[in-house]
Amino acid sequence: MAAVRLVEHSDAWGIANAVTVSALAEVDVLRRALDGICRKLDGTPAAAKTARRKRAALNEVLNTAVEKGYFVKNPLNGIRWNAPAVNEEVDPAAVPNPVQVGRLLAAVGRLRGRGPALGGVLRLPVLRGHAARGSHSPPARTVPPA
Incomplete structure (x- = not known):
């Protein structure tokens, strides 16, 4: 029963937070996405390597959208964005x-x-x-x- 509620909650969250593919051409939407990949679900900063990996995944999604004809060029390529610095400190x-x-x-x-x-x-x-x-x-x- 709890698993069903979790799936229903996840579906509701996905519907409420989904954007259309065409909205990904907007700079503000992509900047929010880039800012979002720098944070964990609890709002704390994600590791720099995690943010870079997620940006690479987003880039691949947008490249696929270009291949499918949704965009002429990858809209992420026109955005200047710096990934968070890598913390090389050893615990x-x-x-x-x-x-x-x-x-x-x-x-x-x-x-x-x-x-x-x-x-x-x-x-x-x-x-x-x-x-x-x-x-x-x-x-x-x-x-x-x-």
Whole structure:
């Protein structure tokens, strides 16, 4: 019963918020759409990569409309719009600490087959960080060998 109400609610929302294909030629409608793809359903900002992916999908829909003869050219191409900046900040809570990394590498070293190779791959971020600093000496805190 709850699923039926959810579908009815979704249908009502779709009918109330739908626009005609011809309305997509209007700059104001497309700008509202572009602003909308930058937000999640709860109104908070969406991730920049999500907004770019959704804009690409909208662009493909409009390209299909051009192919079908609804438009002479893609109306999205005439709009200047900048996607939100990508936040490259790393959440420290998502990064393992040196003890966790050591345990992981020790466990990988005990694996048969490709375990040692995987251990080498897991050490790459440490080496890359070391190389990014431009230092030729070993890092102060190294990951224990597997």
